[in-house]
Amino acid sequence: MKNENPEVSSAVRVGEFYELNTGSDVASSNHYNDDIAPTSVKERTWSVWNVAALWVGMAICVPTYTLGGVLTAYFGLSVTEALLAILVANIIVLIPLTLNAFPGTKFGIPFPVLLRSSFGMIGSNIPCMIRALVACGWFGIQTMFGGLAIHILLSNLVPGWESLGGTGEVIGFFAFLVLNLYIVIKGAESIKIMETLAAPLLLAVGIGLMMWASPKISYEALLSAPASRPEGASFFGYFAAGVTAMVGFWATLSLNIPDFSRYVRSQKDQIAGQIIGLPLTMFFFAALGVVLTAASTTLVGETISDPVSLIGKIDSPFWVVIAMILIIIATLSTNTAANIVSPTNDFQNLAPKKINQTRGVLLTGLIGILLMGWELLKKLGVIESDVSVEAMYSGWLLGYSSLLGPIAGIMIVDYFLIKRQRLSLPDLYLTEGAYRGFNMNGLIAFALPVAFTLYSLLTGQLNWFYQYGWFTGSISGGLIYWLIARSSTVPVTQLVPQND
Secondary structure (H helix, E strand, O other): OOOOOOOOOEEEEEOOEEEEEOOHHHHOOOOOOOOOOOOOHHHOOEOHHHHHHHHHHHHOOHHHHOHHHHHHHHOOOOHHHHHHHHHHHHHHHHHHHHHHHHHHHHHOOOHHHHHHHHHOOOOOHHHHHHHHHHHHHHHHHHHHHHHHHHHHHHHHHOOOHHHHOHHHHHHHHHHHHHHHHHHHHOOHHHHHHHHHHHHHHHHHHHHHHHHHHHHHOOHHHHHHOOOOOOOOOOHHHHHHHHHHHHHHHOOOHHHHOHHHHOOEOOHHHHHHHHHHHOHHHHHHHHHHHHHHHHHHHHHHOOOOOOHHHHHHOOOOHHHHHHHHHHHHHHHHHHHHHHHHHHHHHHHHHHOOOOOOHHHHHHHHHHHHHHHOHHHHHHHOOOOOOOOOHHHHHHHHHHHHHHHHHHHHHHHHHHHHHHOOOOOOOHHHOOOOOOOOOOOHHHHHHHHHHHHHHHHHHHHOOOHHHHHOHHHHHHHHHHHHHHHHHOOOOOOHHHHOOOOO
């Protein structure tokens, strides 16, 4: 629909969607650029299978492979209990994922723009930067995995490459980093194509590996092995802690899912795609990790929980090459979607006129390099240290993700209960619009649960609040926001899409 007044932007309803008829007021706003603008209806082409493939591509990765071992070693669960915790956690996390995807699909807006409704135009940068830092940390870790896979691949293809040692791993790190950044710079369509092609291949390989390893272990012995928790300890306490940690695994994506749902062609597609793609894939690949780790003793003579290291010890260059290519594809499909798209949009939110998608991607890559700088210098032999930055970050990031719970609760309450699924699309970009400045309701509702979490962590009191951080944070954040926002004085007319 042609804009009758080229100076004034308006929201236009097209079926169940809204798209922005951009006038000069929004186009000239300091809070707008073409990359974080609402997608047009014709750009919303992702089907249920594209969404499912996205989740298969993100879920099949090295960290998922190690989850079963983490829950048995550090959370005191048996193998059976650990796998059940992973399945339950991913069913639970579907709730915020599907709910926060709704406004992305309806209005075509990315995560940071949606945050402007509950935190304000300027205030949205606070949760955005918190989310971006988590993503940059995971990006660095996943790029390390991908770089190691490239190094092992080249060691089997190029004579003399293996002698490079740590230097070869660093070269692999930067080669993998460039490949990641290139795909995201090419745009959402390139991610869609890659995930759609990778998903069936990764699933087929996973099934093949499960069949290959099965004869080498006793499932009865594996599943009947006792838990490592103290004898007589309560099952429910350990199980709930494990479920909370596993929910935290995708707590980040439960926030920025609008970055992808803005390209989906219907609400039914985004809901069904996530239900199909996430829980069973996470359960299956975590189970594969448990099985292969148990079989590693028979395969290579020692217990190895890292799939890259395990495959690297197999005495068959052909299969090592094939396996490394598949691990590179798996890590690439996870890293691009889960760890680059979000910070790219988040950094743009700071200054859209100065940071576009390409610059946001490059900034993400730079921060990922800096966060892994210590590890890279170790591999080059510049410094000597027993400190593993990858291991340190992995533990820290899982705990840090629990602080994101309040943001998820606030977003859901704001959109469904306060705004009742109505947003003024032009005002989300206008400097003097309905969402300008800071929304203190959102900032207070975020700060209070975080303060309680930090208090619990530092003092040891109210331990349950930190131990179940994602649940306590999301519920308390949403409840506090609802109580405060009920007295909001924002006129209802500012919340109704124009031309409805």
